Amino acid sequence: MTTEKNNNISRRRFLDLSGKGLLAGGALAAGLPTIVPASVFGKTAPSNRINIGAIGVGRISRGHDMPGVWKHENAQIIAVCDLDSNRVASAQQLVNGYYTKKTGKDYTGTKGYGDYRELLANKDIDAVIVSTPDHWHAPIVVHAVEARKDVYVQKPASLTISEGRIMADAVRRSGQIVQIGSQQxxxxxxxxxxxxxxxxxxxxxxxxxxxxxxxxSGDDEPEMPVPKNLNYDMWLGTTPEVYYTEKRVHPQSGFDRPGWLRCEQxxxxxxxxxxxxxxxxxxxxxxxxxxxxxxxxxxxxxxxxxxxxxxxxxxxxxxxxxxxxxxxxxxxxxxxxxxxxxxxxxxxxxxxxxxxxxxxxxxxxxxxxxxxxxxxxxxxxxxNEIHLPVSTDHHGNWIDSIIARKEPIAPAxxxxxxxxxxxxxxxxxxxxxxxxxxxxxxxxxxxxxxxxxxxxxxxxxxxxxxxx
Known part of the structure; x- marks a missing residue:
């Protein structure tokens, strides 16, 4: 990823100067990613790239969302974030490995975060993919668009109808490009x-x-010690405090379907x-x-x-x-x-x-x-009949919509x-x-x-x- 140097104005800075407003909050010095050679993106100029952070890097992110984005020449995943530090490290390895294979050069520039708010404070990040559990979708989208980030968020849009309305209104006010992961x-x-x-x-x-x-359905599961690599309190988020057990959250080994999908909480x-x-x-x-x-x-x-x-x-x-x-x-x-x-x-x-x-x-x-x-x-x-909008690539449609500043096929x-x-x-x-x-x-x-x-x-x- 590039930072502003001399006359090379980053895409984020360009958007700020062109009237989209400044990001809320300052960038954390420690969160600034390293400079990436232009060869990572082939013919795509660094100033035209969309720099993306992935928030929540478990099963759906690794197998669907990050691959759906990194295949596009005009986008790069420069940061990953998760409340499980083991998953952060694994995602860094995954993304770095992809760009290393793509360029034939050793790449280690993917920044890791344990708190999405710190990722949002990074001004070099233009957009985020939100692939968290359902109860975190709406809160992160609200914070992201208010930080002037465009968003791709997994469905469902929210945990409750009230949260969904707050989210949709925040998106409308912000003018940011938000794509719901309704890829059908x-x-x-x-x-x-x-x-x-x-x-x-x-x-x-x-x-x-x-x-x-x-x-x-499943059986009763015993209380277990919270793994040192998991910020369980923040993982629970808006929802009530309940004891930790692995099948309530996600596997500590591998990326199989997580248990939270079967918990009404x-x-x-x-x-x-x-x-x-x-x-x-x-x-x-x-x-x-x-x-x-x-x-x-x-x-x-x-x-x-x-x-x-x-x-x-x-x-x-x-x-x-x-x-x-x-x-x-x-x-x-x-x-x-x-x-x-x-x-x-x-x-x-x-x-x-x-x-x-x-x-x-x-x-x-x-x-x-x-x-x-x-x-x-x-x-x-x-x-002369009704023709619905055409998209053949859901993540690609989001990226194209960001560039054109137009509504995507599955808006908020x-x-x-x-x-x-x-x-x-x-x-x-x-x-x-x-x-x-x-x-x-x-x-x-x-x-x-x-x-x-x-x-x-x-x-x-x-x-x-x-x-x-």
Whole structure:
């Protein structure tokens, strides 16, 4: 990475001078990365590079987010951050190794941090990838955009609906480029399915079926000493203090699927885990990206014992103002089925997966795109019909959007709305009765009990604080 020298003005400094404002807080001298030779980036001039910090460098970061970014010539990962110092060291080794192999020269310039706030204070960093557990998504995004960083953040957008609204509003005020990691928007069959539905290929849309994978329950787990390499108090973040046990957090050896994904303290389970992906695509096809359901009901089974307590078997429903009814269940094939008056379209990932430790095996027999009539999915979208934004690389779309200063394909507001829908289904699971939602005020109608689920009490040391 380069620092400003003589007439060589860094991209961050250029943005500051061109009216985007100064970064909040000063850079820590110890956090400034070393100078990197231009050969690291081939033909890409150092002044045009996007310098990126990775926050949270576990399974999804190592296998999906960092590789998705470092393959682009106009971006470089210059820093990594994690609350587990062993993971920081491993990520430094991983990134350094990539650039060493790429250039054929020994590279050791990746800076390591144990606190994301120190990473955000580094003025040489233009943007960050946030691949933390769900409960840290919204707080870090808020802090990052207020520090004038662009952000790629894993889905779901937030732990609660209230946090999501705070996050989306902070992004809007800042003008920063934020991409939600809903990468199905950058996969051709999902966009095409949404276009076909929006252009009436199955007639008037009536119902949408969303199938999600399931999560198994677990046993009680004993209290364990907190590893010296883990800042467990900060890892808990806004959530309540509870004893440490390895299966509540992440493996201390390797990068298998972490246990926090099955703890309601840190997320809602598959309804937000995969639900954020599939509901996002459902909304795309339904043309409801900036609104949400008005009625939600359903039921679910929850474990009665054990550490892992997210929902198990479930079926929930939602009615939208346009009359479309959505059904979500673990008993429906994984994917999204749009059903209209003249036929249906089904779309899924097919035999692809994001990481090797996805909770379900590859669906080798599943079709990526199917329909009641094959002619539906071979039809072409005419020039005068609805064409949705095209992206074939989700991380690349974010990088391109940063350069162009334009909205990415999965912006914060849309990510918040899809996450909100997930959390509304989760609220119906918990309360076991029909709920009535106002998408404009983002409140339940005449239901004080349900409105208590919009937020959670936050530990003061980590509560979301905005500058507005």
């Amino acid at each position: 928007r950058s996969t051709s069959q999902f966009r095409y399915a949404a276009e076909l539905v929006r252009n009436g290929r199955i007639g008037k849309l009536r119902k949408v079926y969303v199938g999600l994978p399931g999560d198994p 840190f997320g809602a389970g598959m309804i937000t885990g995969w639900g954020s992906h599939h509901i996002d695509i459902a909304h795309w096809g339904m043309n409801t990206e900036h609104t949400g359901p008005i009625e939600i009901w359903g039921e679910a089974q929850f474990p009665t014992k054990g550490l892992w307590d997210v929902h198990g078997i479930f079926t929930t429903h939602a009615l939208y103002e346009n009359g479309v009814e959505m059904t979500i269940s673990n008993e429906i094939p994984n994917g999204i089925k749009f059903e209209g008056t003249d036929g249906w379209i089904f779309v899924s990932r097919g035999d692809s997966s994001v990481t090797a430790s996805d909770p379900i095996a590859k669906q080798n027999a599943a079709k990526k795109l199917d329909a009641s009539d094959p002619k539906i999915i071979t039809s072409e979208i005419a020039p 507001e849309i990510g918040h709305r899809s996450c909100t829908a997930c959390l509304l289904h989760h609220a119906a699971m918990k309360l076991k009765r029909k709920l009535y939602w106002d998408p404009k005020t983002e409140r339940f109608k005449n239901d004080n009990e349900a409105n208590t689920l919009l937020s959670r009490k936050q530990r003061s040391a980590y509560a979301i604080k905005t500058s507005k």
